Amino acid sequence: MMRFVSTRGGAEPVSLSGALLQGIAPDGGLYVPAEWPSFPSRAPAGDLPKLAATLLADFFAGDELAPQLESITTAAFTFPAPLVNVKNSEARTLELFHGPTAAFKDFGARFLAACMARVQRSNAKPLHILVATSGDTGGAVAAAVHRQPGIRVTVLFPQGMISPAQEHQLTCWGDNVRALAVHGVFDDCQRLVKGAFADTALNERFQLSSANSINIARLLPQMVYFAASSLAVWNEQGEPSSFVIPSGNLGHATACVWARRLGLPIDQIVIAHNANRTMPDFLATGEWRPSATIATLANAMDVGDPSNAERLRHLYPNIAGLRRALTAYAIDDDAIRARIQAGWRDHGAIWCPHTAAAAEALARHTQNGAGGNWIIVATAHPAKFREIVEPLIDAPIETPPALAALPPAQPADQIDPRLDALRAAII
Numbered sequence: 001m002m003r004f005v006s007t008r009g010g011a012e013p014v015s016l017s018g019a020l021l022q023g024i025a026p027d028g029g030l031y032v033p034a035e036w037p038s039f040p041s042r043a044p045a046g047d048l049p050k051l052a053a054t055l056l057a058d059f060f061a062g063d064e065l066a067p068q069l070e071s072i073t074t075a076a077f078t079f080p081a082p083l084v085n086v087k088n089s090e091a092r093t094l095e096l097f098h099g100p101t102a103a104f105k106d107f108g109a110r111f112l113a114a115c116m117a118r119v120q121r122s123n124a125k126p127l128h129i130l131v132a133t134s135g136d137t138g139g140a141v142a143a144a145v146h147r148q149p150g151i152r153v154t155v156l157f158p159q160g161m162i163s164p165a166q167e168h169q170l171t172c173w174g175d176n177v178r179a180l181a182v183h184g185v186f187d188d189c190q191r192l193v194k195g196a197f198a199d200t201a202l203n204e205r206f207q208l209s210s211a212n213s214i215n216i217a218r219l220l221p222q223m224v225y226f227a228a229s230s231l232a233v234w235n236e237q238g239e240p241s242s243f244v245i246p247s248g249n250l251g252h253a254t255a256c257v258w259a260r261r262l263g264l265p266i267d268q269i270v271i272a273h274n275a276n277r278t279m280p281d282f283l284a285t286g287e288w289r290p291s292a293t294i295a296t297l298a299n300a301m302d303v304g305d306p307s308n309a310e311r312l313r314h315l316y317p318n319i320a321g322l323r324r325a326l327t328a329y330a331i332d333d334d335a336i337r338a339r340i341q342a343g344w345r346d347h348g349a350i351w352c353p354h355t356a357a358a359a360e361a362l363a364r365h366t367q368n369g370a371g372g373n374w375i376i377v378a379t380a381h382p383a384k385f386r387e388i389v390e391p392l393i394d395a396p397i398e399t400p401p402a403l404a405a406l407p408p409a410q411p412a413d414q415i416d417p418r419l420d421a422l423r424a425a426i427i
């Protein structure tokens with residue numbers, strides 16, 4: 001039986017579906033596995049759903065969802081995560097943007113939705129997922145939950161502050177998916193969601209749940225593509241891989257660290273942040289100083305107080321250990337722009353701003369002589385950020401099939417940033 005415990009140590013251990021439905025632990029901490037199973041690094045890579053079922057079996061052990069694990073991984077891993085050579089370079093990119101909303105969050109969102117659709121709930125209240133989004137999360141969750149029986153989702157986004165492609169992905173669904181444009185900023189959306197979780201009227205009617213990357217069911221599946229790609233390199237070359245990861249809330253980086261902890265052939269892990277430098281500063285100074293969020297070109301990484309740092313610090317309680325586990329760089333907008341141009345000019349590659357931040361971090365890191373089989377994690381398709389990327393490379397970006405296939409956008413309902421307005425919209 002796998003138990004999940006709170007990073008703050010003040011909550012009862014729960015099994016997977018308990019952690020899934022609660023989202024955050026009652027003591028305010030985040031759920032982490034109580035122990036670490038080990039995964040043999042010479043295991044065959046296999047396809048993603050099969051590898052996921054093997055890798056995640058120990059985490060589902062003893063839970064009511066265990067018998068459904070294969071059906072969950074088959075429903076969630078419906079698109080590939082190819083490793084692609086970067087021309088004129090020894091690095092490769094791991095393309096995680098082939099899902100329905102063209103960003104890596106599709107993996108975690110689809111897995112979470114597949115788990116939620118199958119979990120038995122003790123009461124008959126309908127499950128209602130609330131998501132505040134500054135860009136990519138809301139679209140991935142909306143796409144994943146659309147037409148899943150027994151689940152509704154309400155996505156809150158700051159009106160006028162997300163890209164046109166991102167807004168389209170929130171507003172095109174209908175059915176059990178509702179998008180609300182909030183007259184405010186992202187922090188207002190987050191505040192409203194927190195308020196809703198504490199609201200008696202809403203809790204009487206619905207089982208409320210969250211879908212951001214504090215939820216363990218979004219992190220676990222993210223280990224799978226780190227496993228698949230590092231195993232592919234291991235089977236080909238007999239050497240471990242090193243990853244450079246565009247980071248915001250640090251869910252992605254935590255999943256990679258966890259995959260290495262399981263014994264997968266992963267060597268160095270470099271995280272690339274944008275001008276929101278809380279984590280790089282923490283590693284440099286040892287002091288945790290969250291700050292107000294700064295808007296950047298890589299908007300999905302605009303996080304001033306990354307929640308998953310708590311999971312990383314739980315695994316590496318002392319700063320020296322954390323420094324050995326991870327290296328962090330902060331990449332500002334000028335450097336992101338320059339790297340988008342260099343990627344196109346030197347490698348014929350078109351990178352979204354997040355992926356470009358990672359490529360820039362790798363250039364800085366290897367300048368100091370760090371060798372290795374480097375894999376740049378490509379988190380979004382550049383077409384999602386065409387307003388930024390096209391003028392920099394002076395070339396048109398093709399729309400990927402998944403984005404072209406989305407239903408037409410519909411106008412979103414608008415609300416003022418007040419809890420009574422949200423309550424009225426939901427009830």
Ligand SMILES: *Cc1c(COP(=O)(O)O)cnc(C)c1O
Binds near residue numbers: 103105249250251
């Ligand atoms: C969410 C996101 C990130 C950051 O991932 P975290 O897990 O929050 O660190 C990076 N790139 C893209 C495109 C994203 O959508």
